[in-house]
Amino acid sequence: KEISFKELVKHFWKCHDPTTLNRQGPDIGTQYRSVIFYFNQHQKETSTLSKLEYSKKNNLNIVTEISEAKEYYKAEEYHQKYIKKTGLYCAS
Numbered sequence: 001k002e003i004s005f006k007e008l009v010k011h012f013w014k015c016h017d018p019t020t021l022n023r024q025g026p027d028i029g030t031q032y033r034s035v036i037f038y039f040n041q042h043q044k045e046t047s048t049l050s051k052l053e054y055s056k057k058n059n060l061n062i063v064t065e066i067s068e069a070k071e072y073y074k075a076e077e078y079h080q081k082y083i084k085k086t087g088l089y090c091a092s
Contacts, residue, residue, distance in 0.1 A: 005043050009036060009050045018054075018064040034062075037069035044068075 003011075016024055016034060024032045036051075038044040047066045055062045082088070 006046050006050070009047055012036065013050070013054045018051075018062045019060050021063045034064040036064060036066050038066065039069050 018034045020034070022028060022030050022033045024034070036047045038047055044066065051062055051064060051066065054060070078085075
């Protein structure tokens with residue numbers, strides 16, 4: 001099933017802590033930073049507006065980056081379907 005980019009971003013804010021720099025749960029480092037990657041101007045604008053709205057609505061200082069998508073590297077096999085395999089989930 002497909003969802004819109006706007007709905008994807010909306011879910012993104014709910015499934016992690018966008019206020020912690022370079023960290024999610026017990027994991028620390030720049031690879032754990034909060035970031036939304038966009039592929040076009042529409043996605044960039046949608047992400048930026050969503051960030052501003054979520055920040056204002058929840059009175060949060062959001063550190064999430066909004067960056068252009070460039071090279072993509074598929075994660076190693078042991079990271080594929082990680083939550084399903086391990087039951088571990090980093091919730092805010």
